[in-house]
Amino acid sequence: MANGMQAPSESPGTGEQQADEVRSGRDATVTRRALVRAARRRFATDGYRATTVRQIASDVGVNVALINRYFGSKEGLFEACMNRTVDELDTANRAPVVGIDDVIGRLITHVVESPNADDPLQLLLLLRSSGDENADRIRRRTLESFTRRLAGAAGWSTGDPGTEHLLVRAQIAMATMLGLVMLRTSTGVQPAASATSDDLTGPLGEVFRVLLADPGSASRA
Amino acid sequence: MANGMQAPSESPGTGEQQADEVRSGRDATVTRRALVRAARRRFATDGYRATTVRQIASDVGVNVALINRYFGSKEGLFEACMNRTVDELDTANRAPVVGIDDVIGRLITHVVESPNADDPLQLLLLLRSSGDENADRIRRRTLESFTRRLAGAAGWSTGDPGTEHLLVRAQIAMATMLGLVMLRTSTGVQPAASATSDDLTGPLGEVFRVLLADPGSASRA
DNA sequence: ACCGGAAATCAACAATCGTTTACATGGGGT
DNA sequence: ACCCCATGTAAACGATTGTTGATTTCCGGT
Incomplete structure (x- = not known):
């Protein structure tokens, strides 16, 4: 167990957030909007550094790579x-x-x-x-x-x-x-x-x- | 350049902090105190997650391992x-x-x-x-x-x-x-x-x- | 019906994180 | 002076992070 207790992760320890908008078809603008919405929640509550792009993607129910595809980077x-x-x-x-x-x-x-x-x-x-x-x-x-x-x-x-x-x-x-x-x-x-x-x-x-x-x-x- | 721009690092981008107390001899209590002092500054200004133990150790001018030695973990x-x-x-x-x-x-x-x-x-x-x-x-x-x-x-x-x-x-x-x-x-x-x-x-x-x-x-x- | 291309996924990368183990070093008691 | 233990260092590990290239999947126009 090298890094068994890696990091308390700022606060998302108790925070599970999910998508609040059904992303039925595959629509780029809808996905982008959903990503921004989820990201705003995460960034605001957990801070920039503590928020991981995988969390955001998971909140929306989408793959991580889309963040870099649509926004270039986490920044x-x-x-x-x-x-x-x-x-x-x-x-x-x-x-x-x-x-x-x-x-x-x-x-x-x-x-x-x-x-x-x-x-x-x-x-x-x-x-x-x-x-x-x-x-x-x-x-x-x-x-x-x-x-x-x-x-x-x-x-x-x-x-x-x-x-x-x-x-x-x-x-x-x-x-x-x-x-x-x-x-x-x-x-x-x-x-x-x-x-x-x-x-x-x-x-x-x-x-x-x-x-x-x-x-x-x-x-x- | 896979991870060339890894992370803006919350705020320590512009924040260089140093030790304000000469840690002359090798005294455990003095070192411990210096670590706590530096850690408080980092934690307060940058947040828990954004603060790295290597930063804190570097602020004091000491090796990272001492943090785990004296406090068990970052937590x-x-x-x-x-x-x-x-x-x-x-x-x-x-x-x-x-x-x-x-x-x-x-x-x-x-x-x-x-x-x-x-x-x-x-x-x-x-x-x-x-x-x-x-x-x-x-x-x-x-x-x-x-x-x-x-x-x-x-x-x-x-x-x-x-x-x-x-x-x-x-x-x-x-x-x-x-x-x-x-x-x-x-x-x-x-x-x-x-x-x-x-x-x-x-x-x-x-x-x-x-x-x-x-x-x-x-x-x- | 079919194909082109956008939309989304998968798998892997380099870097950095916290942590640990093994090794060096200095100072105080006898 | 010597030893010895606490103090400090060096190097490495596994996990996680942001990022990317290749691949698959699905919608829409002809």
């Missing part, structure tokens, strides 16, 4: 995941915003509460570093633009001298969401803070309201 | 890291707490601001899953007790019917810290939200004050 597949996440976040946030309560409600709904079960994972995916220079640059840029858009959605002017203070607040709000998702996904803490839609008036709503309120009201000297 | 080394982190967090939080500002100040100082450069990584270490059942159980239990102690330190009674509401608040506070550390460590966002010690009166202080305030004051219905 290419990761980039595809990033692009798709970026697109979805883009379209979701392009809708007009009415008032600060709308911003707060959207944040809580879209990120913490998650209408789609895969949605909160998108944020995690943005957080996970891949090690690949290119993918990491995309990730970082997306995260930054998202933060900036959050500040804009809150009705803050972006040219003021106190812009940095605004960004600080947006970053803290972002960090809170990230932390909640991680606390829920990566650890087993799960319960309390996930809450339901009336969170907008609960403690989480309070926090976001404080963070997104007019920074001149209560910020420091 | 054993991880467990040693967890234990040490648990101990440090324990002793750090056992000191008496005076008032809510003390709690807030400590959270910001110890976690976000980090007197010791390795301190914020401890929280990350608690967050990273290892995949090992045992280590994960330790991690989860520690995280939970930490959350509960946070609620206790805020002066909340632990027997009330509204206990769950208190835990929600503590979890959100915890998530905020976790998110900030991740935002700073795992991504390149780095700057604004790290701030300095006057954060206690800044936006981060506001958030924590809202979260740790008497839940009866502004919470929902």
Whole structure:
């Protein structure tokens, strides 16, 4: 028994994931889409390195070689995941915003509460570093633009001298969401803070309201 | 070139870490300590799976086999890291707490601001899953007790019917810290939200004050 | 009905991982 | 000074990883 206990494998020890879409005929685009979907779940929950291409292929119920055929490499597949996440976040946030309560409600709904079960994972995916220079640059840029858009959605002017203070607040709000998702996904803490839609008036709503309120009201000297 | 571009390696692509302690003579305890220190950095920043024992050994400047000699396995080394982190967090939080500002100040100082450069990584270490059942159980239990102690330190009674509401608040506070550390460590966002010690009166202080305030004051219905 | 080509599989590769065994080396007690 | 055991090193193993080339299978147009 040379390598009998090879590696705890980060987390997929308890994680069995399967395809949720019947891939009946042999359709390239359908298979590609299924691969990206499975990959996003794996990458988000287990991280880039801990995810194996064989796992992803197995989740979809397809051979490993298809990943290299369609995406060139594991890294290419990761980039595809990033692009798709970026697109979805883009379209979701392009809708007009009415008032600060709308911003707060959207944040809580879209990120913490998650209408789609895969949605909160998108944020995690943005957080996970891949090690690949290119993918990491995309990730970082997306995260930054998202933060900036959050500040804009809150009705803050972006040219003021106190812009940095605004960004600080947006970053803290972002960090809170990230932390909640991680606390829920990566650890087993799960319960309390996930809450339901009336969170907008609960403690989480309070926090976001404080963070997104007019920074001149209560910020420091 | 069969496996020419093997794997982006999660993040250590840009991360070169070295020993910060001269290991002059041949002393087992010193070497063990150095290994744990290096391992904690690697595990916290890169995750369990992405960290290789050869990296850790190289960081210390020692042969790989010593890890298995002293800790049995990579998993054993991880467990040693967890234990040490648990101990440090324990002793750090056992000191008496005076008032809510003390709690807030400590959270910001110890976690976000980090007197010791390795301190914020401890929280990350608690967050990273290892995949090992045992280590994960330790991690989860520690995280939970930490959350509960946070609620206790805020002066909340632990027997009330509204206990769950208190835990929600503590979890959100915890998530905020976790998110900030991740935002700073795992991504390149780095700057604004790290701030300095006057954060206690800044936006981060506001958030924590809202979260740790008497839940009866502004919470929902 | 049939054949062309895309879609998917199989089998093997080089590299790297964690681990182990056998060997070298240095320092402290007698 | 000498030995001896703990400390550290070197080299190799089996398993798993990402990747690839050859092969098979199935759908669609003529």
